[in-house]
Amino acid sequence: MYFLTELSNTIIRKLSDNTQMITQGFRAFPEKTTTSLPVDLASIIGIVLFPWGVSFLFPIFVLSLVKEKEERFLVMMNMNGMKSSTYYIATYLTNLVLALISMICFIVVGIICGMEMFKKTSMLIIILVFFIWSNILVAVSFVFSFFFKRNSSALITSFLVTLISIVFSMSLFSIFEQNYVYFIWPFFAFYYILISMNGIAVDKASPGYQLHDFHPGSSIFAATMFMIGVFFILILLAMYLNAVIPQEYGAHQPWHLNIFRRIRRCFGGKKDEDSMEFDASNPFYTEKEAEDAKKLEDDDVRVERERVLSGRYDHNSPLIIKNVRKEYPPRKKDKKPHVAVHSVSFAVEEGVVFGLLGPNGAGKTTLIHSLIGVYTPTSGYARLAGYNIKTDMDQVYKRIGICPQHDILWDDLTVMEHLLFYARLKGIPKDQEKEAVQKSMANVGLESFKDNLARGLSGGEKRRLSIAIALIGDPKLVFLDEPTTGLDPDVRRLIWDILNEISCNRTIVITTHSMEEAEVLCHRIGIMSHGTLRCCATQLRLKELYGSGFRLSYINKAENYNEVKQFITSIIPEDHKVVRDLASNSIYEFIPTQGLITKLFDLLDDNKEKYGIIDWGISQSSLEEVFLSIISDDDADAS
Template identity: 30%
Template sequence: MEVTSGFALLFQQFSALLRKNLLLSWRNRKATLLQVLSPLFFMFLIFAIDKAIKAQYSNTTYYKSVPEPPLRPSPSIPPCENKFFVKLPCYDFVWSGDRNPRIRTIVEAIMNNNPGRTIPPSKVKSFSDKAAVDEWLLNNPMHCPGALHFVERSKTIISYGLQTNSTYVQKRGKYEDPTFAFQLPLQLAAEREIARNLIGDSNFSWNVFLREFAHPATAPFSTVSSVGPTFFLAIAMFNFVLQMSSLVTEKELKLRQAMTMMGLYDSAYWLSWLIWEAFITLLSSLLVVLFGMMFQFRFFLKNDFLVVFFVFFLFELSMTGLAFMLSAFISKSSSATTVGFSIFIVGFVTQLVIQAGFPYSDSISKTFRIIWSFFPPNPFAQALHILSEAVSTSEDHGIRWSKRGQCGPEDEGCVITINDIYQWLLATFVLWFVLAIYFDNIIPNASGVRKSMLYFLNPNYWMGRGGQNVKEGGVCSCCIVSVPRQEHVTPDDQDVLEEQNTVKRQITEGVVDANVAVQIRGLAKTYPGSCNIGCCCKCKRTKPYNAVKFGYFSVCFVFQFGNIVGLLYNLLLRETDSFLDDVQCAVLELFQDLWVNFERDQLFCLLGPNGAGKTTVINCLTGITPATDGDALIYGHSIRSSTGMSNIQKLIGVCPQFDILWDALSGEEHLQLFATIKGLTPSSINSITQTSLAEVRLTDSAKVRAGSYSGGMKRRLSVAISLIGDPKLVVLDEPTTGMDPITRRHVWDIIENAKRGRAIVLTTHSMEEADILSDRIGIMAKGKLRCIGTAIRLKSRFGTGFIANISFYGNNVESRTDNRDAVSTVHHEAVKQFFKNHLDVVPKEENNNFITFVIPHDKEGLLTNFFAELQDREEEFGISDIQLGLTTLEEVFLNIAKQAELESAAADGTLVTLTLTSGESVQIPIGARFVGIPETESEEYPTGVMVEVYWEQDESGALCISGHSQKVPVPSGVRLSSSASARHRRNSRRPGSVHGVIIDPSQVSSVRFQ
């Protein structure tokens, strides 16, 4: 099959990922439309605020040029109800001096002659003196807007005083000026009536007019300058959060990991996201400027279009780089919103600081300004400030494109220009993007994979070499150490040992077997625990990485100069194998010392309970997780080499344990995407996609989104993805989970046909699936390969023996039912007695139509004559059919798992509680079959009693007790008391508990359990 490579493949992958981003945006078009039109929403908010502010000042001349102000008549005393926040009952005014008749006359004249409205007596309150007024005002706040105090000095002199509440208040956006609303009317009224009283003419004309000072128009309030920066930052943060969420979502759902396993270049991945987000940023910035011009903001109309556009574009581009960088630290997409809001708050605060003139002035050090400018909202806020100042009045013309590198004529303390800000935003974008790639490599991903902090200094990284020099490491406060090489352990099983010797012999002799697709050479995987360094601390090891480590550095407080030199020498110049030989590390071994060949045109099935290490082996082979020790060659390429793994990922197809799919993409689009990533030629992709869909019976659902698929359909799609592009190695991790029996059989046929020309590695919990599909089977338990071989060999070696199914004639007697039942019973009893007499076995299962016997392996020599005689007596026993076969693969699996649990329990001292039917509780090791009950010796049972314990696997694959036999006497050669006492002493940490005695099966061969 023709495939592309090199730069052509890079471009092809980039195009496919760009199309994927476009499809996802289109499928989620409501969110995309909201993202694109968010500038319109925020611009409309700015426009609404601007209109509201202008409406508030529409009745004032503050923003108007007034060369000849008009005359205004003097205002009358308003009703007290007009005052904001007045309390009822209220008074228009209060006065003092009511004991003087002349003063009383003046006040009555004020009330009667008030222009436009006579003040009733109930709205005026009098007092004898000023002190009484003050006392009343204090006791009755907000009941009166003002007070008049009159004093008659002589017949020609009357003095008055004015007392008003001078507090400015606001209500529903309107301000109340107490001077013009209440003080001035009271003052004019008092002076008018005092003058008339003194001259004795009540009709004396007293006309006072008001006129404001002539003044030019004050520069109008700029909404864009004041509230615009906050909304412009909100526009960028809206895109920022969505960009970060998109990246984190693909990482969280392991979608990127799935593409990487299929051969995706990191450069294609980052380039596709960069171009896509740059396009969204370009569109958003363009709409910001166009919407600003549409709403007729002077900020956008008077400054050159390109000047404003590049401010917004480069700022949002820099924020995109920051989003890429921060996504490396975030593992949950839900956290992106929190991070985005936090950055918005910080940006808002720094904007307020910048509007106050800090720190872009010559009074602040240049070093501080440089540090301040690394945060993109800061230079952006300064750019908005400069552009706003350039259009602060209607006579200003803004900043021209040719003048972008110059300071304004009135900006004496200018230290940064628009052009400088362009350079800063572009430089910070490059910085954040480079840091995004760097942190993406050195921060452990979900599988614990990371590179060295100095990986970019290693020439092998750039040249794609690495070989066997890969080391694991972690960072701590004292040093970095590698996991010690695993010691070789000789396998207990002869077949596993033979497989190991075969691989080693091929390596030693340099034999290249053309039939071997995958050769695993002592592969091991451990996860770290705590390391006692022996200098000043205990290290907590981090998860490993999968690239060559070139150098290490850390900080350790030591006191001797020689120690410092030795530390730097070992860390920077030498291999860590020779560093600190006294390091003690506790590690978790997932699997160890694995030696095995996977041959072409064959399916190797890897079985084992949960936690056995199967998936970890697959992760090591596919590059998800680095191996701690050993190596594996896949078609000659090493998994320990960066170039080797790059080549391997082009050759393999993977069906992961859990479906990794985009809910918004259809099955057809998934296959097209992965076919493109694998490098298939564009002309062949459609035909291959349709063929793959037909093979997994998804043709009718090809256009349906994967999110609408059932669990079985998703598994079929994952299987199809793993086979796309004719991979030479196919890894299937539980591929038929969730499928109905008919579909499962069909997928089995697909897998069987896929063997031709490739090697297949299968893991499954279905023993039937393993039995039907596998050419060879390996069973792992507790991180070790316990056995290997064909299904027949494993059954013959690890099964309990042979299964004999005896079927009887059911309807050959034409008599009454009672007679038939009697005859059937006779036949059954005769057959059971025959098996008992010749083979000493009892039925395992029995019903009216058949009986099943389990025949131990040690009876194999008797079977030929036994079954010959049984066939001769078929008619006598009423036998219709005799079937003989090996025990099931499930029984082999359980035996292996049980033995591993026994070994682990013996090593760890793990015990479980067996509750007998009598209510007694006995502590026994996991997997123990024959258990003696201590302190049960009696006259009837001088040696005590024992039971056979039955085991099964729970949903997690761990062994658990399913039941036990009835109590039977312990054979005479077995003693319980001394063993029980010893065991009880060893487990003294559990006072009062009874510990069962493990009895070897060879000692109870004559015991019959029921």
């Protein structure tokens, strides 16, 4: 080859006059090469990111649980007959399914990406560990949710807990080599299992963690046992916290769960609840409270209390309240509890619409919430629809309807779906469900909206839907908290018509700030301030007691001013009050004597022309005047 090339070169150089030549040499032939690392990089990256991936559902679960409470869906469902246990079981199963789906995705992705841990470790152990972890995620989120009132703080804290657990787990494993106490926090135990199984799998010489390695003495076995044990503790803890932690809404039990009282009840039979819940001879807590009550309460309230406490009321009354009191925790440190409702006692008979009025902070909402289980009354006794609120709240919820102050509706459910949901909660038999929903929709005129989503309803339509929810199942006692607040006059009138119609065969308790509404709807009215019932009577009696009587107003020709004034003051009682005295427009207030009003109508009609009266009118004092005469400026936002 060499000689051949040299020969060719000689000829080429000769022919090209030494300008062309052939060069020769050796060069390596291109070949395919790979650089292999001593460890599996995918597995290393995976194990750092994996704890995040398998824990991301934890903050989401906590968030959704706190949100349901914050937005009062849970308490609304409770108030319509759903047991908390049913809610928690349904939520547990839903979250567990979500967690399992996400775990399956992780395992499948791990296998597809060729992570050694998933390839080599026994699949049975992986499935077992991930199943336990899914349950723990749900159980821990339940326990966490009881400590938060706002979903934003719940989200941040649970995220931080996950972050800290992951960061700490790395160092804890090397500090406590043979000590497993820190597995008590199941996040550490699970991350330990992940890291250990991965560590075994990435070792090229090892066959991975297998079933026969999973026995007492193995640290992975110990961590798994810790996870199982802690899971049961978490479930018990969640049940206990649910019962005792005071939430913003909903009743709670004392830390000792009234165990002794339950045992006593088991052995001693059911005591007469009526007699144990209040002391009829001393309805007030302190002498000062009794003194204050004397100043605030009128005779009707005292008579009503006596009637109720001595049992002289109709025992079929759907609402009986005896000495109900509600204290909130002190507003400032080392101060006394804030008493929002003092000893309130009254009974409302069947078919009566009872209006609870009062300035802001009077205690109306607190009283209603104490009755319907949003808060636990500090003391007192109440019987709603025939059942004691302390012992038979489940029965109470099946028989009452509640329309809360703010609509609590799911944006993604239709009108029909809302009503069907609540019909089921109320325990309406399946074959009567549709009819009950139809009736309830017809009551509030929402039939044409039945397939509309709640998010697309106007304020008035949402309010009507809330009223329809309160009416589902035909309850005999309905609570309406400010049913028309924030609605335009047309819608308010429409709702008043609806309420007037449905009030025929039910007892309704309405809280409202609208005197007009109370005047139109209520048969009996209670006015509260400073947590005390100030008066409690029919509209007519309140107007008689607190109204300024009747009001005569007229418009006259200005030149007749003196004659008209003389004429009018001669026909009304002498002790009248002059409200307005202008040349052509005057108003007088007076308490009429028997038959005077009819006489006045005749006299004014007959002498209208003679005295140059252009127009005139007589009206009775309004409920607003009654309210204003009872409630003074310092009654608002009572402290």
